[in-house]
Amino acid sequence: MAANLHVHIQGQGFPILGLHGHPGSGQSLSVFTNHLSKRYKTIAPDLRGYGKSRFHGNFTMQAHLTDLEALLDRLQIEKCLVLGWSLGGILAMELALRLPQRITGLILVATAARPRGNHPPITWQDNFYTGVAGLVNCIRPSWRWNIETFGKRSLFRYLIQQHTPTAYKYIATAAVPAYLQTSAAATRALYTALRLGYNRLSDLEQIDCPSLVLAGAQDRHITSESSLETAQHLQNSQWQCYPNTAHLFPWEIPQQVLSDIDCWLAKHPQVISSQ
Template sequence: MNSRHSNTASSALHLNVDVQGQGFPILCLHGHPGSGSSLSVFTNHLSKRFQTLAPDLRGYGKSRCDGNFDMRDHLIDLEALLDRFRIKKCLILGWSLGGILAMELALQLPQRVTGLILVATAARPRGNHPPITWQDNVYTGVAALLSYIKPDWQWNIETFGKRSLFRYLIQQHTPTAYRYIAKDAVSAYLQTTAPATRALYSAIGAGYNRLTDLEQIQCPCLVLAGACDRHITADASLETFRYLKDSQSHCYPNTAHLFPWEIPNQVLSDIDRWLEKNQKVVSV
């Protein structure tokens, strides 16, 4: 994503976006698969003090598009979104793919990005996910369906959840985590388009690596990682942390890629403390 497309109104997709609260704007970017509603764990909390904008990225949620696209198109859409809401400066929170886009925007629009909160992401993303079997997919489908019907059903968590792909996404199989999965993950997964998947895996397959460019990012950054993350490893996240000039990190034990849904109170408390110490990231 090094080269920049011409940012014209005709090339940008009008993104569906959930806007909450008032105050300094925080742009919240979801992962893959995902949608703006996947970030409710953050937006419901942060919107009490700030204005949160959580778009459905191109090809996700209600931001439908025709035909294939590449990752740079996300940046065109997001810059157009900032222009649409007349946002001159914002803090960006990005989870997984959203974190990669957050770093790209900070590189592309340094004058508009005051800070970054990077969740389960990396500038050189690496994973160690085991091969997926047909049984994994069956158990995951059943666990997701039953969680959607009855999120707190411990029998489902024990019988299907812990044997499904959720065992790689979370480590703490609590009713809280399954409530988030039921409310914010299932519908987002079903609404993720094939072009969105192709765009992501094309970038990864091309060996995406922005580590050496991170020295250009001058704004304060908070890097959060789950110690048992198999999708983007904690080592990859902490490697990104070390390349950022003004950064702080937390690596949470016994958590995985969806750690904000496993330990929401701890994650939000750490974000609040970081914001308190770095008030310039939420001031004009």
């Protein structure tokens, strides 16, 4: 049975469905939706067990697809472009496989059909510095002293490479609230799928809509190599890798990323057309 997802809707025009990562929420995609909603209708749901889409009990990753198909039906969206970040990118590809006639194109951010990471072991010091850095950053976002003293020693150093005020602003306003609202059931669903060895590479040839695949060169959570592998298996894809960035690269270099998305959309007008 589908869950009734909480959804953030902005703008008018051709619909773009935005899918967040783990942990995350629809608000985590504001870096994209605030820009794209000036020309399109952006729809950014909180996935089941995330944000304000509360759900009691366990579920599998397939439940997210059931929820998203029901959401498109509820909003009477026949066709849409899908932008997915991390876990959201995996769900975007799954939707394109499940609903090929409804998905006009894919923007895949820091994601892969066979996700692989190279994250170092996490120590208690990592967790301590991350907790302090996150708390102080929520109270005083982008405070340089906190960034230099705690931020660069915390797990943030594996999520971003450029410790800029802009990146820390997004961490304070989007990442920390999303982390606190992510349910244990959502975490279990994701890690169960990963332990089973999630791999959809061989099925990507079935996706023929245009795809833009974006990666951070120093991504430790989903490596740029695995993103490139995904792009190479998609029939109609463009791949771009940003140097000196990591998993949260849209928060590190937002203007560059948005500019590249705009250029790709201009080159592929069919992905924002209902015809």
